[in-house]
Amino acid sequence: MTEIKESKVSLGDISVNFLQQMSLTCHKINGDMAPILAKYNVSISQLSAHNGRLSIPKYMRIGFDLIQQTQRDDLGLLMGENVCFQHYGMLGFAAMSAPDINTMAQVLAQYESLLSQNVRGHSTFLPATHEHKHEGGNVTTSEPTLSFYSIAPYNLYNCFVVDSVLASWFTLLTARTMHLAQTVQIVKAVHIEYPEPYNSERYHAFFQCPVIFNSTFNGLVLNSQHIDIPLPDACMSSYLQAQQLCQHELNLLQQNQDWQSKVIEKVSHNLVGNMPDINQVAALLGTSPWTLRRRLYKENTNYQSIMDTTRQGLALSYVRDTQLSFSEISYLLGFATPAAFYKAFRRWTQSTPKNYRQTFINKRE
Structure with missing residues (x-):
């Protein structure tokens, strides 16, 4: 399997505050989060000091491990x-x-x-x-x-x-x-x-x-x-x-977003079961398709490129970080059939979704 460059598209992130809420709960039920946090190389104090955030998949894995440890x-x-x-x-x-x-x-x-x-x-x-x-x-x-x-x-x-x-x-x-x-x-x-x-x-x-x-x-x-x-x-x-x-x-969060990021967000929210075209996304952003194309051109990109990158990034995240079936991932990414998703995934990674997921499972173990 060839090495894949990490995409800027992720499943999302959350504030360290929720990890602190989990830590407080863990203490009250006599659990021990220290080995779990060490496993994922997470420091609540360091994240707190820098207003840090945690990826949603990592947060879910920490919670899952705590459930396994405490049987709660x-x-x-x-x-x-x-x-x-x-x-x-x-x-x-x-x-x-x-x-x-x-x-x-x-x-x-x-x-x-x-x-x-x-x-x-x-x-x-x-x-x-x-x-x-x-x-x-x-x-x-x-x-x-x-x-x-x-x-x-x-x-x-x-x-x-x-x-x-x-x-x-x-x-x-x-x-x-x-x-x-x-x-x-x-x-x-x-x-x-x-x-x-x-x-x-x-x-x-x-x-x-x-x-x-x-x-x-x-x-x-x-x-x-x-x-x-x-x-x-x-x-x-x-x-x-x-x-x-x-x-x-x-x-500040919205102003600091470039147009590429704004398009990625709208595409991600509207991929389920279909592929939104530039007319739909432009309407969601309150602009015209022509203006959106011009703004993306100034950022050295275009709508089709963003669509491809977004689907690839989400595909890698879903396969790597969730337990979703591959047919469900295909639907979430707007592919017409699971076969079309498998073909695209092999083009992106030179690997099948099953082998790609197993590689990351083996790394965690």
């Missing part, structure tokens, strides 16, 4: 139990001081990229009576919904990630409503895409509301009657200051 398949729920607003950085401070649950849910979704970036999708907050778009079809929901995007299919590498995000959101949202004069059930239902696990009672006990597995999305359905109630522990001046800082950081 409910690691994600445990992380949700131990979350605090500090784990969300400045976004956490904005959420902690927001005037109502509606605003809090909005900022959790709007500024997610300050802490976590998934190249295939991002969290959303949708108001009451909306249409939730999903690969399997659109679903109409009558209540406001805070949704989390995750790569399927699911296993112990990524189920705990879904669990930890939903459980953390639940804990933070309910913490704010505890200060109301009367008891308020702010979360009406929890939706989870993967099938019902053997320990589903643990989920019902944690969320204290209907938990719907095999759903069309991952998310919390909120109670529309209560999301606009002013929260007694809110501080508008602190919220505005924190929100402005979050927006400033988000603007």
Whole structure:
């Protein structure tokens, strides 16, 4: 197999803050993260000192190893139990001081990229009576919904990630409503895409509301009657200051992106089942195809080249860093058939997907 130059396309990354949340949880269940972190050459203190981020695949492997070590398949729920607003950085401070649950849910979704970036999708907050778009079809929901995007299919590498995000959101949202004069059930239902696990009672006990597995999305359905109630522990001046800082950081992230990176992001989000053309991507970026071509030309590239590079980079990441089947990867990358994907992969690597994956499995072992 010839050596492949690493692509700038990755599955995404997350803040070291989530690793700190995992470490706190590990300590409380008498686990030992030291050998796991050493295995992946990760230092929480060094990452923290430099505002560091961790690749999503590495984070998932660390979590999987911790589940294996502690035999706690409910690691994600445990992380949700131990979350605090500090784990969300400045976004956490904005959420902690927001005037109502509606605003809090909005900022959790709007500024997610300050802490976590998934190249295939991002969290959303949708108001009451909306249409939730999903690969399997659109679903109409009558209540406001805070949704989390995750790569399927699911296993112990990524189920705990879904669990930890939903459980953390639940804990933070309910913490704010505890200060109301009367008891308020702010979360009406929890939706989870993967099938019902053997320990589903643990989920019902944690969320204290209907938990719907095999759903069309991952998310919390909120109670529309209560999301606009002013929260007694809110501080508008602190919220505005924190929100402005979050927006400033988000603007810097977006301004520092070149047009090639912007196209890669849109292509990655819209590859599933098809190949988006330049007209679609230009519309998503709020520009014309002609203007987009000109801007890419100034960066010494073109749309087709970016499309090829993006598919290649994602293909290598999916085969190397996930347990997705090769037919599923083919679909996620917009290939017409698995055979077309196999042919392209062999052209990129002079190897089959199976052999390429096995090479990295052997290196880790």
